[in-house]
Amino acid sequence: EMKSPKPNKDQCTRVTSRLLLVHAIKRAGFGSVKTYYAMTYNPYGELRSSYHHDFALRYLDMEHQVLIGQEFWDFIGGTGTYAALLDIYREVGHEKGPELIDLLLA
DSSP states (O other): OEEOSSOOHHHHHHHHHHHHHHHHHHTOOBTTBOOOEEESOOTTOSSGGGOOOHHHHHHSOTTTTEEETHHHHHHHHOTTHHHHHHHHHHHHHHHHHHHHHHHHHO
8 A cells, every 4th residue: 555654543443454354354464465555755854764753753664664765655656666656756857947936926
C-alpha cells in the first residue's frame, strides 16, 4: 500500500492488519511473501534514519514492512528511478516555475 508519510494511528494499525492478512492467506512467513507500506517521500530528510513520525515508528515494522522515498521508487522502477524522477521534477520546475509565479502574482 502506498500511503501518506505521516499516517495516523488507525492507518498504521489497519495497514499492518492487511499486510499480515496477506501472509496468513498465503500461509507464508516473512520472506516468502513480500508486503510493504510505501511512502513516496520522507518529509524529514533523505535518510531513512531521519524519519521520525511517532505513529509510524510505534505501529509499523519499519525494518521489514516500510519503504520510504528512494527505496520505494527504486524498488518499483529499478535502480536510478528516484534520481530520474527528481531530475524530471527539477526540469519541469525550471520550465514552468516562472510561469506559475507570474500567475500567482497576477
